[in-house]
Amino acid sequence: MSSFRPRIYCADAFADLEGLITERCAAIITDPPYSERTHKGSSALTTIPYASISHAQAEEIGRTFARVCVGWVCVFCDHTMIDTWSRALASSRRYVFAPIACVTIGRTVRIRGDGPASWTDYLIVSRHRTKEFSQWGALPGAYVGTRGTAPASERERQAGDKSDALMAAIVRDYTRPGDLVVDPFAGSGTTGAASVSLRRRFLGLEIDPDRARTSDRRIGDFYDSMSWLYPETKRYG
Numbered sequence: 001m002s003s004f005r006p007r008i009y010c011a012d013a014f015a016d017l018e019g020l021i022t023e024r025c026a027a028i029i030t031d032p033p034y035s036e037r038t039h040k041g042s043s044a045l046t047t048i049p050y051a052s053i054s055h056a057q058a059e060e061i062g063r064t065f066a067r068v069c070v071g072w073v074c075v076f077c078d079h080t081m082i083d084t085w086s087r088a089l090a091s092s093r094r095y096v097f098a099p100i101a102c103v104t105i106g107r108t109v110r111i112r113g114d115g116p117a118s119w120t121d122y123l124i125v126s127r128h129r130t131k132e133f134s135q136w137g138a139l140p141g142a143y144v145g146t147r148g149t150a151p152a153s154e155r156e157r158q159a160g161d162k163s164d165a166l167m168a169a170i171v172r173d174y175t176r177p178g179d180l181v182v183d184p185f186a187g188s189g190t191t192g193a194a195s196v197s198l199r200r201r202f203l204g205l206e207i208d209p210d211r212a213r214t215s216d217r218r219i220g221d222f223y224d225s226m227s228w229l230y231p232e233t234k235r236y237g
C-alpha cells in the first residue's frame with residue numbers, strides 16, 4: 001500500500017491476505033463469519049447473507065493473522081468459537097487475553113419460539129510479548145453499546161455488521177494514529193470508516209464483489225470528506 005487512501009479489495013482472506021500486506025501491519029481488527037450454529041440459528045428476519053466459517057478455517061486464518069501482524073490482533077466470534085480463535089491467536093509466541101464481551105443493550109436475535117434471546121459477541125485479542133505492545137494500559141472488561149436508531153448509513157447494512165461506535169472504540173483502544181489497520185473480512189467497511197475517522201490507514205478484503213465495490217467507494221468518499229479536516233494525515237502516504 002503506497003498511499004494513505006483506504007482500500008477494500010475484492011479478495012479472499014484465505015488466499016490473498018499475505019500477498020496484499022506489503023508493509024508493517026500494526027493491527028488486524030476483524031469480524032469474520034461466525035460458526036455454522038449461529039448462522040443456522042438466525043431467524044428468517046435476520047438471515048445472514050454469507051457462509052459460516054468452520055473451526056478448521058478459523059484455526060488456519062487465525063494462525064496467519066498471528067504471523068503477519070506485528071501488533072494487536074482483535075477478532076470477533078460467537079461463544080462456540082472462543083477456544084478455537086484463542087488457540088490460533090496464541091501461535092507465533094503471542095499472548096491471548098480473556099474474551100471480551102461485546103454487549104448491545106436491547107438487542108435480541110430471536111423473536112419466535114420460546115421468546116426473545118439475548119446475544120453477546122466476543123472479542124478475542126492477542127499481542128506479541130514485546131515491550132512495544134505491553135504498556136498500553138488496561139483492557140476493558142466489556143464493550144457495552146445501545147441499540148438506538150440507526151442513521152441512514154447504518155440502514156444500508158447487513159445482518160452481522162457492527163456499529164460505528166463499537167468499531168471506533170476498538171480501533172482507538174488497539175491502534176495509534178498513522179498505524180496500518182487491516183480487516184480481512186471487511187463487510188460494509190465499518191472498521192475502515194472507524195480507522196479513517198481516527199486517522200489510521202486502512203486495508204480491507206471482502207470476498208463479495210458487490211459488497212467490496214460498495215464498501216470501497218463508501219470509505220473512499222468518507223476519506224475525501226474527512227481529509228479537508230485533517231490535511232496533515234496525507235503525510236502518512
Ligand SMILES: C[S@@+](CC[C@H](N)C(=O)[O-])C[C@H]1O[C@@H](n2cnc3c(N)ncnc32)[C@H](O)[C@@H]1O
Nearest residue numbers: 012013031160161162185187188189190206207
Ligand atoms: C460479519 S461480516 C463483516 C461485517 C463488518 N464487520 C462490518 O461491520 O461492516 C463478514 C464478511 O466477511 C466476508 N467474507 C466471508 N468469507 C470471506 C473470505 N474468505 N475473504 C474475505 N471476506 C470474506 C463476508 O462476505 C462478509 O461480508
